[in-house]
Amino acid sequence: MLYAELFGIVFYALAAGLLFSGLLFRIRRFDRSALLALATGFILQTAALVWRAVQATGEGNLPLAGPSNAFALLAWALVVLALLVKLWLHLEAIAAFLLPVAIFCSAVSLFLPEKAVHATNAARGFLFPFHVAVLFVGMGSFCVAFLASLIYLIEKRELKAKKLGRIVAMLPPLESLDRLAVRSLVAGVFFLTLGIGTGIYLAHFVWAEDWVRDPKVLFSLVTWGWYLLLLAVRFSAGWKGGRFFALISIGFAFLVVTFLGVTFFFPTPPTQVLSGSHFFRGGGGSWT
Numbered sequence: 001m002l003y004a005e006l007f008g009i010v011f012y013a014l015a016a017g018l019l020f021s022g023l024l025f026r027i028r029r030f031d032r033s034a035l036l037a038l039a040t041g042f043i044l045q046t047a048a049l050v051w052r053a054v055q056a057t058g059e060g061n062l063p064l065a066g067p068s069n070a071f072a073l074l075a076w077a078l079v080v081l082a083l084l085v086k087l088w089l090h091l092e093a094i095a096a097f098l099l100p101v102a103i104f105c106s107a108v109s110l111f112l113p114e115k116a117v118h119a120t121n122a123a124r125g126f127l128f129p130f131h132v133a134v135l136f137v138g139m140g141s142f143c144v145a146f147l148a149s150l151i152y153l154i155e156k157r158e159l160k161a162k163k164l165g166r167i168v169a170m171l172p173p174l175e176s177l178d179r180l181a182v183r184s185l186v187a188g189v190f191f192l193t194l195g196i197g198t199g200i201y202l203a204h205f206v207w208a209e210d211w212v213r214d215p216k217v218l219f220s221l222v223t224w225g226w227y228l229l230l231l232a233v234r235f236s237a238g239w240k241g242g243r244f245f246a247l248i249s250i251g252f253a254f255l256v257v258t259f260l261g262v263t264f265f266f267p268t269p270p271t272q273v274l275s276g277s278h279f280f281r282g283g284g285g286s287w288t
Contacts, residue, residue: 002110004048005072009106011041012079012099019096023170031092038086038099042079045106049076053129063129068112073132074259075105077140085144091172091180097147131198138191139255142227145184146252149245152177156242178240181248185234189227196220219258226251 015038022030049072053063064073079102086095151171158168172180196217203217230247233239239247 004044004051005106005110008041008044008048009103011037011044012103012106015041016096016099016103019092019099023093023096035086038079038083038095042076042083045072045076045079049073064132066113068109070136070259071105071109071112073136074139075102075109077136078102078105078143080137081140081144085180089176089180091176093151093171094144094147094180097151098144101143101147127198128202131195131202134191134198135195138188138195139259141184141188141191142252142255145181145188145248148177148181148184149248152181152245153242181245182231182234185227185231185248189224189231192220192224192227196224216258219254223251223254223258226254 015034018030018034018037021027022034049064049069052069052072056063056065078098082095082098082102085091085098152174155168155171155177156174159174171177199220200217230244230251234244
């Protein structure tokens with residue numbers, strides 16, 4: 001299914017180009033073509049992920065395990081959110097800026113190894129795929145919040161400087177960006193809570209109390225706590241504007257450290273195996 005993934009990237013790039021061109025030059029007929037290209041790429045990538053999952057399951061391994069699948073899943077989640085942002089909120093600019101990130105993640109997934117992880121009885125069933133899916137949707141939601149915050153800060157600075165150029169004209173209003181960032185934070189915290197909860201249950205079921213020392217778990221809890229604190233100060237103290245969006249950017253830095261830094265740079269015991277976006281301890285070549 002390598003060709004499906006490659007063609008999926010091509011269609012994502014075509015959709016991004018059409019969206020940016022339509023926004024810059026105000027050509028509305030590009031909008032439908034961009035949506036068609038985006039949907040085609042999404043179908044191709046979904047088919048490739050399903051094929052990977054079926055193949056791994058048939059070999060007795062965990063579906064979609066390893067760094068390659070982690071980046072592919074993140075790209076898939078970003079495209080899902082781009083479609084929702086475009087079709088539901090009609091924020092084409094946000095969808096356009098999300099697609100290059102999804103393209104990058106899809107391209108990276110092609111160069112990383114697929115790590116086979118044997119599925120023990122504890123990892124079988126629907127709970128592990130559910131755990132992985134909600135984690136990546138949560139991470140994608142935080143990416144949307146960060147992107148909305150970044151665009152908000154740039155647009156506000158340009159408006160203060162009275163630089164009302166074509167780029168500013170194509171961006172959504174500040175109020176729309178604020179609502180999108182908050183909604184994305186709420187969705188991200190919800191899905192991350194589900195992901196961490198199911199992950200701790202699975203880890204405790206297999207490792208007993210040993211899961212507490214895993215760096216991925218600790219960093220995930222720090223990230224979750226930071227975003228929860230942001231929502232608390234937003235709804236209780238009414239924080240908004242540049243200060244609030246700068247704090248969202250700090251939370252996104254925590255997310256990147258959790259997703260990439262801990263996984264690739266923190267040493268882990270040789271008994272650990274990589275599964276999805278996590279390192280899990282296993283015995284005799286099995287996980288979880």
